[in-house]
Amino acid sequence: MLASTSRTAMNDEGRHSVSFDVHRVRDDFPILKRRIRGRPLVYLDSAASAQKPKAVLDAMQVAQETIYANVHRGVHTLSQEATDAFEAAREKLRAFINAASADEIIFVRGATEGINLVAATYARKFLSAGDEIILSELEHHSNIVPWQLLQAEKGIVIKVAPIDDDGNFLLPAFERLLSPRTRLVAVTHVSNALGTVTPVRAIIEAAHRAGAKVLLDGCQAVPHLAVDMQALDVDFYAFSGHKMYGPTGIGVLYGKKELLATMPPYQGGGEMISTVTFAKSTFKEPPHRFEAGTPAIVEAIGLGAAADYLTALGREAVRAHEQALLAYASQRVSALPGLQIVGRAAEKAAIVSFVMEGVHAHDIGTILDRAGIAVRAGHHCAQPLMERLGLAATARASFGLYNTMEDVDALADALKIVREIFA
Incomplete structure (x- = not known):
């Protein structure tokens, strides 16, 4: 058994940098004090x-209690203060992903809405029958279904970039799919089902050489990696707040300013207009053009607090801690008889999916819950990936910055019990 202690992360040059005390971090998350069926909660989902730190909960509570009002529309004090806090959150998210301008940050309900926004505006306007979109076998349903809806409407062609049996994205095969008709590449940055980190820089460079734009699903990347929009040179990037220790119902679509300026509104209503008559309406500049109606004000403030929290911990330190968890969990779990880890890509985030011979994933999840351990079981909204791997479902342990080596030990010990039950 490995003890979870204060650790010092190593930077790329091998020098000690930012220390990370996971037990101190755990104190920031009230829900981790819960017991499930008489056992301490081991949250691996x-x-x-992701669970929310007190900093996020407090920021939302203070906003509700002291400055809540509708934004952008009032001259009274509360409205002005709420607007300032809302727009400050936009700036925090700009800094968090190093976008060039806060005008490139669109608040959406989550990555799903962000991807649908691009499909309904940019792709609907600029793609025609026969134009091609490239996805990958790693995609979440949210980055498949919107393009299929557009395909049915416009007659576009969807191509799928393959992976190998370990879950590695096959870059040469992807490059062979690019053609003069490729208009958009929409792929995940990190697979939610396997943890694969895709070679996004090379994907973006190859797509741009072919004249295509690139959208990345960053839901599983922003909690684990430091992402930089200007360094990546990506055209669109979508992520959800609740994956990065923030609230549900809020997320971000990043888009290059010059692209957003060419796109029609996603929805019509208040806030996104400049003028309205019964004859004609005119629309605001991005990002407000894409934020019709009253936004998720308090949730945006909470998401800004989550970005502050991750930044203060140090993204390098968080990644080092999670990579240590991944290595230890992979070692402990793979040593169990009859258990196979699904997805052994060369570069992974802290996600361990697995199957156990003779045991359904749902049975694994149910038995682990009796030990107070929360994992996910099923197809993980990635049915085409499961089909590619020849599986109906997997159990998935996904680690966050608050998890410990003791959590890994608890998982391994409980999986031994599962094995004994179904022996």
């Missing part, structure tokens, strides 16, 4: 939804 952060890829579905």
